[in-house]
Amino acid sequence: MRGVGLLGVAAAAVLVLAAGHAPAQSGKTRGVTATEIIIGMHTDLSGVAASYGVGSSNAMRMRFDELNAQGGVHGRKIRLIVEDNQYQVPRAVQAANKLINRDNIFLMAGALGTPMNNAVLPDQLKANVPNFFPITAARQMYLPFHRLKFSGGSTYYDQIRAGIVWMVANQGKKRICTLYQDTDFGKEILEAVQDQTKAMNLPLIETATNKPADTDFTAQITKLRAADCDLVVLGTIIRDAIVPYATARKMGWDVTFLGQSANYDQIVAGAPGGVTEGFYTMAGTVLPYRDTASPTVVAWMDRYKERFGSDPNIGAVYGHALADQLIFAFDRAGRNLTVDTLIAAMESIRGYRDIFGGPVASYGPDKRQGSNESFLYQVQKGRFVQIAGPVNYGS
Template sequence: MRRVSVITAAAAAGLAVTAGSVQAQSVRGVSKDEIVIGMHTDLSGVAASYGVHSSNAMRMRIDEVNAAGGVHGRKLRLIVEDNQYQVPRAVQAANKLINRDRIFLMAGSLGTPMNNAVLPDQLKAGVPNFFPLTAARQMYQPFHRLKFAGGASYYDQMRAGLKWMVANKGKKKICSLYQDTDFGKEIYDAAVDQTKAMNMPLIETATNKPADTDFTAQITKLRGAGCDLIASGSIVRDAILPYATARKMGWNDVDFIGQSASYDQIVAGAKGNVTEGFYTMAGTILPYRDTAAPHLAAWMDRYKEKYNTEVNIGAIYGYALMDQVVIGLDRAGKNLTLDSFIKGMESIQGYRDIFGGPVVSYGPDKRQGTDESFLFVVKNGRFEMVAGPVNYGS
């Protein structure tokens, strides 16, 4: 009897192990020793500075976690596909990640139109989309249990910035210059809604194509309207050019305010200091090595040693978003499933990244981590914080 009992116990243990293995294998992108994460981003196109650095920093956080044993014994593996900041390539890349690589989740994917094109099939396949590198409202609206956006939207940022500029700088004649794209429409909507909330008119608007290089007509139009503040729906190059054009034309009594898409050191460090005095909102804080706190300086040095390049804002976003993914996976427990991961993410309350970004919280009915952002101004080739964190509701 004793021998039978021993054999039975061993068999039961074997069945338990087998059941555990089957369970792990039944969850896409999850095995007993690995979790597969996907990312489609720009590695060789117009936004490669974001894509390369954000994916680098995500790998850096993953390497740290894996060196410490992984998450509940599972190592993380990141598969990055180059979308070249083009919608067709993003769709192709996402199809590979979802259908061939069988990823568990998508994280840090770059671009509003790229995410919008990919999301319907991605969500249908049951693949969460976490902290895409776009601040478009579509990344958390309408509500979907698989959509998590980490920061304040472009809309949130611009409304908060306009409110602050009116209250603190006495601005009275607000205008908007924005890209004739879905991204630019976010800025226009924010300008319309915030001026309405403050019982002010939106004095004038002008638009541009992303590839425009001559802004003389737009600046002449806005100057003729007497604007004293321009809500800028720009990214990098088209943040620099219109501002520089206005100053070159001698229009110095107007301020421009951008949002996180123009919070890039390329803007602050533009040749000839042509962006001096440019205001912008941003969802986090870019540290400078010579003024950074010791822990941040050490992190920046590790990044440079690992990738032989300086940190940029993409790296800040990449590291912070992967840190949140790790927390969600850890809280999901060893028996990782889609549902347990979602519950793990929803349990994150009061998170703050190592860079001093805003407090982030999720919940069963909350998919936007925060609506708070920071206001910066360019001084001596750097972004200097003016206020924050702020939002338009407070």
């Protein structure tokens, strides 16, 4: 591989198509010069999801800078331009417009948030700017099919369906309920619960909803408890996962709760007073802990902390993994880097695995989701412990 240095996780992938054989675009490719590739990212650096945005953008920048210090990829260095969307749709649209129309980016990578991506994507795709590995597990990130949309891992929908399969098979759950945000995100969880219970000929016993900013879940938990649920599936994020779980325990209700990757954050596992002990969640990746991580991951953690002054979080895991996968694709695309050659490179990837031990990802001409496999975790002594995986709802 010419001038790309250590690709780490890329070494695990087997490629079946030489991307250099793909048809090239005519004329000059936006965001690509003889010496540079320009990547854009709109994310939350100062709003309610800043822990994800700061961690992911830091890790991406670190990975690209390390590559650039080794000479870049095929003689080109990668320049990452990050705009703060504050986890607000209008700001995301404004940020994307700047990135696409003023900064002339080659592609968008790691854009944070379902509603933000949904708002930006129509104009972005019209401008022929690919969307790579957005930091959201919504199905819209690869459905409906579009040649410019690539999503790395399992969706909320995949995770919940797989989690219900496991809970029924391994814990005998039969009375399933759900508590979900009254948002597009929450409704995707509801749809997953409805589809999986129907597929297993189980009733959906009861549902309850909340607003993202709710802080009191007494009414919802009382309603679900009265329905005698034995599994509560959560379509919530961080705080609105911690509070209902703690509320149920305070009320003396020891029902099983099952979340998804929006709950898979050390903030949840390490909630004060151990109030989330026993909480289950599905996720599409692995959150490393220093005492169990591989030497490669420990070295990455040390470099991150030395540079940014804090330990890497799950956002940083996402950022490193997606940046590394992009570098791999750039290398395979060859010196003639265009949108077409990059897509051909992505479509050729088989068997990619990140350094953290996440699911194997593969793509193809009609496949834009790298993997639909998930892992099941439980909070034990303030950390996520893997219980099962990788699993999917077809298994």
